[in-house]
Amino acid sequence: MASTSLLNASLSSLSPNHDLIRRHPSSPLLRYRPVLVSCTSSAEGKNTTTPIETVAKPRRTENTIRDDARLQRSTAANPFSARYVPFNAPPGSTEHYSLDEIVYRSRSGGLLDVEHDMEALKRFDGAYWRDLFDSRVGKSSWPYGSGVWSKKEWVLPEIDDDDIVSAFEGNSNLFWAERFGKKFLGMNDLWVKHCGISHTGSFKDLGMTVLVSQVNRLRKMKRPVVGVGCASTGDTSAALSAYCASAGIPSIVFLPANKISMAQLVQPIANGAFVLSIDTDFDGCMKLIREITAELPIYLANSLNSLRLEGQKTAAIEILQQFDWQVPDWVIVPGGNLGNIYAFYKGFKMCQELGLVDRIPRMVCAQAANANPLYLHYKSGWKDFKPMTASTTFASAIQIGDPVSIDRAVYALKKCDGIVEEATEEELMDAMAQADSTGMFICPHTGVALTALFKLRNRGVIAPTDRTVVVSTAHGLKFTQSKIDYHSKAIPDMECRFSNPPVEVKADFGAVMDVLKSYLGSQTLRS
Numbered sequence: 226m227a228s229t230s231l232l233n234a235s236l237s238s239l240s241p242n243h244d245l246i247r248r249h250p251s252s253p254l255l256r257y258r259p260v261l262v263s264c265t266s267s268a269e270g271k272n273t274t275t276p277i278e279t280v281a282k283p284r285r286t287e288n289t290i291r292d293d294a295r296l297q298r299s300t301a302a303n304p305f306s307a308r309y310v311p312f313n314a315p316p317g318s319t320e321h322y323s324l325d326e327i328v329y330r331s332r333s334g335g336l337l338d339v340e341h342d343m344e345a346l347k348r349f350d351g352a353y354w355r356d357l358f359d360s361r362v363g364k365s366s367w368p369y370g371s372g373v374w375s376k377k378e379w380v381l382p383e384i385d386d387d388d389i390v391s392a393f394e395g396n397s398n399l400f401w402a403e404r405f406g407k408k409f410l411g412m413n414d415l416w417v418k419h420c421g422i423s424h425t426g427s428f429k430d431l432g433m434t435v436l437v438s439q440v441n442r443l444r445k446m447k448r449p450v451v452g453v454g455c456a457s458t459g460d461t462s463a464a465l466s467a468y469c470a471s472a473g474i475p476s477i478v479f480l481p482a483n484k485i486s487m488a489q490l491v492q493p494i495a496n497g498a499f500v501l502s503i504d505t506d507f508d509g510c511m512k513l514i515r516e517i518t519a520e521l522p523i524y525l526a527n528s529l530n531s532l533r534l535e536g537q538k539t540a541a542i543e544i545l546q547q548f549d550w551q552v553p554d555w556v557i558v559p560g561g562n563l564g565n566i567y568a569f570y571k572g573f574k575m576c577q578e579l580g581l582v583d584r585i586p587r588m589v590c591a592q593a594a595n596a597n598p599l600y601l602h603y604k605s606g607w608k609d610f611k612p613m614t615a616s617t618t619f620a621s622a623i624q625i626g627d628p629v630s631i632d633r634a635v636y637a638l639k640k641c642d643g644i645v646e647e648a649t650e651e652e653l654m655d656a657m658a659q660a661d662s663t664g665m666f667i668c669p670h671t672g673v674a675l676t677a678l679f680k681l682r683n684r685g686v687i688a689p690t691d692r693t694v695v696v697s698t699a700h701g702l703k704f705t706q707s708k709i710d711y712h713s714k715a716i717p718d719m720e721c722r723f724s725n726p727p728v729e730v731k732a733d734f735g736a737v738m739d740v741l742k743s744y745l746g747s748q749t750l751r752s
């Protein structure tokens with residue numbers, strides 16, 4: 226007999242809604258000090274030298290890994306740089322800003338992008354970059370033990386290692402979804418990139434390490450940054466508050482009241498952020514934080530700030546790396562404020578432009594049907610974009626109706642021959658339950674992405690043997706209430722076809738035997 230009460234009892238009073246040291250030549254400073262001088266050049270004049278192991282010096286016990294990094298620092302000038310430029314600027318545009326300026330918008334009010342000196346990066350060939358990035362995986366050297374900072378030259382090349390605030394984020398698991406792919410989709414090459422198995426439980430850590438590191442640098446430069454603020458559906462605020470707390474920087478978070486999960490709410494509270502619970506939705510909070518950061522010395526941490534995307538793009542590079550630099554056919558990403566889909570595109574595109582791979586994957590952006598402005602825009606043939614008021618969705622972190630990165634998302638999807646899909650509440654919850662039943666424990670947003678996969682497989686757009694990666698954006702443990710509701714069959718108008726409620730049984734040998742025999746019998750019959 227199903228026991229809703231068992232599942233809900235302990236949580237009912239709480240839930241606000243349903244919910245390094247091997248010294249390694251991994252520093253580019255180390256690499257271009259001796260290596261550039263002595264390197265051999267290829268036909269195109271590129272450095273083809275691959276990273277060389279240096280002998281590990283015994284570690285002085287009083288040194289921290291930061292001290293070790295300082296000792297390894299080269300005196301040679303850093304050849305790499307980056308700056309802000311208007312996003313998708315017209316040819317001939319000369320507008321640009323130093324990354325040390327506090328600027329979120331171009332002169333015309335448009336989005337910004339971080340532009341790297343690609344000519345400097347191109348002085349090294351694809352094999353060089355592949356080998357360099359590969360040489361840094363799994364190390365504890367500061368800061369390269371981080372999956373983000375292992376790509377530092379492509380992220381924030383000019384920051385001093387001492388200013389970096391990192392939890393050694395990234396290097397997340399790329400899970401071969403063998404049983405899920407075979408059982409539900411007839412696929413043999415399906416993968417889930419678990420970006421949510423991370424310091425604060427979502428992919429936001431990848432961007433936040435970059436943003437908070439730059440803030441740390443700005444504060445040391447005595448720039449007027451008293452605190453860092455964001456609007457959030459729960460994950461950005463968790464990441465911001467953790468990285469700020471780690472660096473001793475005040476954080477301020479604007480949360481839509483009663484619209485985020487309890488696990489997400491408690492994260493900034495525990496990390497000492499100044500938490501404002503505001504009686505509006507995410508879009509209302511976003512509007513407020515933009516107005517407030519224009520008035521007060523609070524640095525904006527949402528993905529409107531293009532620095533964030535520099536960290537997030539490393540997840541795309543990591544996927545290629547984990548496939549030994551083979552390019553998957555499809556990458557499916559759940560979308561809300563729409564920074565991440567562009568970040569993935571940018572990561573893949575840089576790998577192609579710098580010769581690490583020869584093509585980029587097609588991408589799919591998946592939205593909840595209750596918050597689907599991008600989907601509607603796509604369906605209209607990219608005609609007029611209309612922001613909307615998003616309705617409640619179990620995929621609460623993407624309950625966003627007026628995404629700030631709409632232009633970035635459309636650009637990325639057009640460039641990669643991308644597709645936009647949507648998922649109803651029932652579809653996303655069923656997909657989440659199906660994935661969980663094969664050993665995963667995913668969040669509802671990943672359920673949205675899996676629904677998109679189901680639909681594209683059913684329509685024959687994605688073939689059974691296509692190598693496909695579904696990006697899982699948050700840890701399922703942040704969204705347990707939605708799973709409790711589902712498995713309790715406590716969701717109005719939802720069949721909850723894959724629910725698996727606990728069975729209540731008396732503490733009696735015979736009674737336990739009876740239910741077990743019945744269970745085992747049903748298993749035998751099914752196999």
Ligand SMILES: Cc1ncc(COP(=O)(O)O)c(C=O)c1O
Binds near residue numbers: 460560563564565699
């Ligand atoms: C768990 C989760 N998945 C997906 C997204 C969507 O990412 P983006 O806003 O970059 O589209 C977000 C945040 O919006 C999120 O928190």
Ligand SMILES: N[C@@H](CCOP(=O)(O)O)C(=O)O
Binds near residue numbers: 528
């Ligand atoms: N899901 C996000 C929404 C805000 O997105 P951002 O990437 O612009 O910060 C959250 O967790 O707050």
